[in-house]
Amino acid sequence: xxxxxxxxxxxxxxxxxxxxxxxxxxxxxxxxxxxxxxxxxxxxxxxxxxxxxxxxxxxxxxxxxxxxxxxxxxxxxxxxxxxxxxxxxxxxxxxxxxxxxxxxxxxxxxxxxxxxxxxxxxxxxxxxxxxxxxxxxxxxxxxxxxxxxxxxxxxxxxxxxxxxxxxxxxxxxxxxxxxxxxxxxxxxxxxxxxxxxxxxxxxxxxxxxxxxxxxxxxxxxxxxxxxxxxxxxxx
Amino acid sequence: xxxxxxxxxxxxxxxxxxxxxxxxxxxxxxxxxxxxxxxxxxxxxxxxxxxxxxxxxxxxxxxxxxxxxxxxxxxxxxxxxxxxxxxxxxxxxxxxxxxxxxxxxxxxxxxxxxxxxxxxxxxxxxxxxxxxxxxxxxxxxxxxxxxxxxxxxxxxxxxxxxxxxxxxxxxxxxxxxxxxxxxxxxxxxxxxxxxxxxxxxxxxxxxxxxxxxxxxxxxxxxxxxxxxxxxxxxxxxxxxxxxxxxxxxxxxxxxxxxxxxxxxxxxxxxxxxxxxxxxxxxxxxxxxxxxxxxxxxxxxxxxxxxxxxxxxxxxxxxxxx
Numbered sequence: 001x002x003x004x005x006x007x008x009x010x011x012x013x014x015x016x017x018x019x020x021x022x023x024x025x026x027x028x029x030x031x032x033x034x035x036x037x038x039x040x041x042x043x044x045x046x047x048x049x050x051x052x053x054x055x056x057x058x059x060x061x062x063x064x065x066x067x068x069x070x071x072x073x074x075x076x077x078x079x080x081x082x083x084x085x086x087x088x089x090x091x092x093x094x095x096x097x098x099x100x101x102x103x104x105x106x107x108x109x110x111x112x113x114x115x116x117x118x119x120x121x122x123x124x125x126x127x128x129x130x131x132x133x134x135x136x137x138x139x140x141x142x143x144x145x146x147x148x149x150x151x152x153x154x155x156x157x158x159x160x161x162x163x164x165x166x167x168x169x170x171x172x173x174x175x176x177x178x179x180x181x182x183x184x185x186x187x188x189x190x191x192x193x194x195x196x197x198x199x200x201x202x203x204x205x206x207x208x209x210x211x212x213x214x215x216x217x218x219x220x221x222x223x224x225x226x227x228x229x230x231x232x233x234x235x
Numbered sequence: 236x237x238x239x240x241x242x243x244x245x246x247x248x249x250x251x252x253x254x255x256x257x258x259x260x261x262x263x264x265x266x267x268x269x270x271x272x273x274x275x276x277x278x279x280x281x282x283x284x285x286x287x288x289x290x291x292x293x294x295x296x297x298x299x300x301x302x303x304x305x306x307x308x309x310x311x312x313x314x315x316x317x318x319x320x321x322x323x324x325x326x327x328x329x330x331x332x333x334x335x336x337x338x339x340x341x342x343x344x345x346x347x348x349x350x351x352x353x354x355x356x357x358x359x360x361x362x363x364x365x366x367x368x369x370x371x372x373x374x375x376x377x378x379x380x381x382x383x384x385x386x387x388x389x390x391x392x393x394x395x396x397x398x399x400x401x402x403x404x405x406x407x408x409x410x411x412x413x414x415x416x417x418x419x420x421x422x423x424x425x426x427x428x429x430x431x432x433x434x435x436x437x438x439x440x441x442x443x444x445x446x447x448x449x450x451x452x453x454x455x456x457x458x459x460x461x462x463x464x465x466x467x468x469x470x471x472x473x474x475x476x477x478x479x480x481x482x483x484x485x486x487x488x489x490x491x492x493x494x495x496x497x498x499x500x501x502x503x504x505x506x507x508x509x510x511x512x513x514x515x516x517x518x519x520x521x522x523x524x525x526x527x528x529x530x531x532x533x534x535x536x537x538x539x540x541x542x543x544x545x546x547x548x549x550x551x552x553x554x555x556x
Contacts, residue, residue: 051316192326199332201320 035114042115043083043090050076050190051202054084057233058209059180061086065145066178066210068093069167071160071230072149073188075101076198081147081182082116084205095147096136098123119146123153133169146170147182150226158188160231163223171213171222178210181226183233206233241418244425244480248289255282285432292428296421300405301348303424307402308344310529311395314537315340317530318390321514327376328383331367335387339363340395347399350406352555359396364388393506394530397537400544401427407544408553409483419482426474426481427496427543431536434470434497435504441465455508463501470497483551492546496539503538507531 046052070081078095085093099120102112112118119139121132140146148170150163171179186203208229213222259279266272295303319332339359346355367387371380404427405420442462450458474493478486507530548555 051320186320189320189324189329192329195326195329197330197333199319199329200316200336202316 039115046079046083049200050080053204055206059207066180068147068180068182069150070182072151072154074191076191093145133166154193163227168219168222181208181229183230208233304348304402311398313529314394318394322386327374331370347403393537397541400540422480430496431500431539434466434500437469438462438466467494467497488550499539499542500535503535507534
């Protein structure tokens with residue numbers, strides 16, 4: 001999704017503050033035992049393969065409603081961030097992922113829909129009346145947390161790119177949600193863009209302190225601040 | 236494994252560890268003895284590491300040769316992970332690395348487990364090298380080609396090939412009458428591990444007490460010539476004192492083995508320091524926060540194991556494989 005497309009969609013969207021609806025999908029607890037077991041073992045496998053160590057820097061795990069926003073370098077990102085969260089938080093956290101990738105093929109679709117309970121965003125066809133941000137918020141309802149990648153795609157160089165404006169509109173429409181910066185280190189070497197076999201190097205996932213949209217803060221300032229918050233976790 | 240020498244060795248180790256633990260706990264409870272509390276804490280941490288190491292080794296030894304080979308294989312795998320994580324690779328190395336991790340490393344340990352010295356002694360140094368060179372070339376990225384392939388090769392040789400000579404000791408026919416996997420073999424391996432660890436400690440202690448002349452200040456700010464000499468002497472003495480535990484050796488042979496193990500261990504530590512300095516990290520444990528740093532623990536072992544193995548071959552005149 002390009003920045004302008006999201007902006008346009010937002011300007012045309014009828015309501016600035018969507019009312020809190022219950023989550024459109026069934027709650028995580030009603031997923032079948034098999035899918036939950038698959039989720040648990042996949043989380044363990046992802047942790048093992050990516051050798052991910054998890055740090056919470058000036059921040060604590062909590063089941064309150066949050067948006068985790070991370071740099072994006074690998075297809076493993078959503079899975080590894082999700083599996084770095086404690087079990088209780090994982091239950092209420094839904095990754096936001098690209099529909100064009102995750103709905104291709106039976107296995108991916110099953111993983112995305114049944115195991116991770118992902119929210120799939122159509123990057124190629126953004127409808128005017130159905131902006132991705134509104135969709136995310138509707139799916140999140142009043143209890144779910146989200147994992148988003150505000151760069152909008154995987155970085156090729158490993159550098160953190162500019163953030164798209166979606167994060168700003170999320171923050172603006174739901175000022176009560178905590179925004180947690182997440183830095184993903186070295187995962188692009190575990191599974192780089194264009195590869196399908198992983199190399200089991202060690203990676204590190206860092207969660208930072210929450211931030212919110214300040215009153216009257218301009219969009220670009222906020223996005224730059226959010227990006228700096230991710231980069232600050234690199235140390 | 237219930238012969239007298241093994242029992243003596245196990246009892247001795249247990250007694251030493253227990254005594255040290257009692258002393259450590261005593262010092263912790265009585266901080267007014269004028270000792271540096273940080274040093275006491277380091278001592279107790281080290282001791283905990285020793286307990287864990289001895290427990291894991293005892294379990295592996297009890298389970299047998301295969302379990303021990305698998306244990307070393309896992310350690311190699313993890314060390315190689317740390318080594319390659321630390322080394323910058325390019326995307327063109329990705330597929331070569333995949334095979335290095337998931338084919339060459341496990342297969343090498345399978346060959347070690349099968350006691351195929353004729354194959355495993357050349358498998359990584361020759362065939363893995365050729366494969367890595369060719370695979371990286373096929374990937375089409377020629378930037379700093381030799382540098383990149385050399386890094387992968389160095390990681391494989393140090394972390395996998397050299398370390399695997401330690402469990403390979405279990406299959407040497409050290410005694411004409413004994414079958415492979417004889418309890419003497421386990422004692423030999425424990426003898427090596429003990430000497431390597433002891434040499435590490437002694438190097439630290441002597442450098443701290445008498446250290447004046449740094450070997451290479453730019454590489455390591457703690458390794459001194461005094462530490463090297465002190466560690467070599469003390470380790471040779473320990474080896475002489477324990478020569479009865481290592482089956483194929485006579486007293487003088489065990490002493491020389493101890494001396495060589497200390498020198499090689501020191502060389503391993505220096506080498507890893509140089510690599511770490513080049514990458515600007517202090518130890519492999521801080522490279523990725525939360526990981527213990529396996530490579531820090533085994534660097535001396537990697538250098539000492541193959542030499543110790545070949546000394547044993549020389550002494551026994553045994554034919555491996």
